[in-house]
Amino acid sequence: MMKKIPVLDLMFFLTEKKNNAKHVSALMLFELPQNAPQRFIAELVAAYRRAKPVPPFNYVPQFPLIGMPRWVKAEKLDMKYHVQHVALPQGASRDAFLEFVAELHTHVLDRHHPCFRVYFIEGLPERSFAVFLKVHHAMVDGQSAIARIGASLDERPDAGKVRPFFTIGSAGTRKRATQERRNALAALKSIAIKQTLALKDLYASLLRKGIGRGAGGPGSLPFTAPRGPTNAPMEAARTIATLSLPIEEMKAVGKAFGGTLNDVAVTIVDAALNRYLQGLGTPPSKPLVAMCPLSLREAGDTEAATKVSALFVPLGKRNAAIGRRMQQVMAAIGSAKNELRGMSKDAAMLYAILAFGLSEAAGATRADAVTRPLANFVLSNVPGPRTDLYLRGAKMLGIYPISALGGGMGLNATLLSYSNSMDFGFVANGASMPDLDDLARYTRDAFEELRKEAAKRAVVPGLGASATASKKPLQRVRGSSTALSRRRIYERPRARTH
Numbered sequence: 001m002m003k004k005i006p007v008l009d010l011m012f013f014l015t016e017k018k019n020n021a022k023h024v025s026a027l028m029l030f031e032l033p034q035n036a037p038q039r040f041i042a043e044l045v046a047a048y049r050r051a052k053p054v055p056p057f058n059y060v061p062q063f064p065l066i067g068m069p070r071w072v073k074a075e076k077l078d079m080k081y082h083v084q085h086v087a088l089p090q091g092a093s094r095d096a097f098l099e100f101v102a103e104l105h106t107h108v109l110d111r112h113h114p115c116f117r118v119y120f121i122e123g124l125p126e127r128s129f130a131v132f133l134k135v136h137h138a139m140v141d142g143q144s145a146i147a148r149i150g151a152s153l154d155e156r157p158d159a160g161k162v163r164p165f166f167t168i169g170s171a172g173t174r175k176r177a178t179q180e181r182r183n184a185l186a187a188l189k190s191i192a193i194k195q196t197l198a199l200k201d202l203y204a205s206l207l208r209k210g211i212g213r214g215a216g217g218p219g220s221l222p223f224t225a226p227r228g229p230t231n232a233p234m235e236a237a238r239t240i241a242t243l244s245l246p247i248e249e250m251k252a253v254g255k256a257f258g259g260t261l262n263d264v265a266v267t268i269v270d271a272a273l274n275r276y277l278q279g280l281g282t283p284p285s286k287p288l289v290a291m292c293p294l295s296l297r298e299a300g301d302t303e304a305a306t307k308v309s310a311l312f313v314p315l316g317k318r319n320a321a322i323g324r325r326m327q328q329v330m331a332a333i334g335s336a337k338n339e340l341r342g343m344s345k346d347a348a349m350l351y352a353i354l355a356f357g358l359s360e361a362a363g364a365t366r367a368d369a370v371t372r373p374l375a376n377f378v379l380s381n382v383p384g385p386r387t388d389l390y391l392r393g394a395k396m397l398g399i400y401p402i403s404a405l406g407g408g409m410g411l412n413a414t415l416l417s418y419s420n421s422m423d424f425g426f427v428a429n430g431a432s433m434p435d436l437d438d439l440a441r442y443t444r445d446a447f448e449e450l451r452k453e454a455a456k457r458a459v460v461p462g463l464g465a466s467a468t469a470s471k472k473p474l475q476r477v478r479g480s481s482t483a484l485s486r487r488r489i490y491e492r493p494r495a496r497t498h
Contacts, residue, residue, distance in 0.1 A: 268446035424440065
């Protein structure tokens, strides 16, 4: 069976390099069940290795000399390659654990195999273990990946069945009725015409923005960001950090300002990044610009393809007080959303493709030395499961998304809601952004400041007590992270694999 690789997914393959992998990852922390047998994790590994992957997890990409790139079914599957069992050295620290995870995240997936890997990691303190997933971005986007992960776990702690995420099918694999196929074929000509017209208009619009015309006007503003450490040349090393905040308090803060939880998230990361860059001695010369992916999926759609567009949002002024920063961010996000709402879904996807394409082309031709970056960083908010989930009785304590870097942006902050928490996963270019735990800590501090400001504005339930980060294993209240330096990457205990 063969399937053409869609354009947006193909771009993730074409722009991938050894120093800039294009996979997305998730770090899940679990608590061992009471009276768990000694071989509990080994038995999970064995169950995962026995499982049979379904599309797209049994496909490999093929790039023929003639014809379009396509997915083809893998001739054989080496499940010991895809499912790894790792044990940390006795006494390994939190930072050593996350440095090891950062090292796993660094390496490009081998395209001769289906592009996913799973690592079971034991040897963590407090009766916990981790599962680290890597999947190529050409196969899933954040929303479809989380849908599969959620479906692979159970809401009941006594459920004993194991369903790995790579065995979960998608809506896109269902057979459609003959009449539906005929209707789709009949619509192709109309769609092609609409996409051609959209491409023309979007290309002209992005070129105007790319060379600086119209900068400062309302709407989504790519190629208007100030250059700084987040846009430094990409190297292979990665730094990562994690943080959890109480989701109901974040919603209450947003409500006090007449905004949303997402507005709160953008505001506190913006404030934290300004403080972090100030500490590096490289404060931004103008407001930072965030690229915020926007899912275009319909409810229930888990098709194996990337269906997103993007907003390019100018954020708060460098020295803006936290309350004023929130207002500036809300206005900018509203303006960018209004612009995108005026586009069809096809045009919105083309908008993202062209923006990334222009940015990657600028990097490849060194034109980015004289043009502004596409944006300074990526901030993505992915809805996750709101109930506690279990893996054969092991309770999931947190799930931290570790995404890809690209488009000349060396920082990605992805948020995922789980149970009562908002779990943050930060990943950055280790060459220019060391000590990423500072950014996680500053994000928590900014939320506390914003919470206090919100409490002055309105009486909103949930704002009376001091906000603290959720305490989960392997996460300090200040946020846990790696700190990979240019000088040495492997200053950590070695893990053993089997």
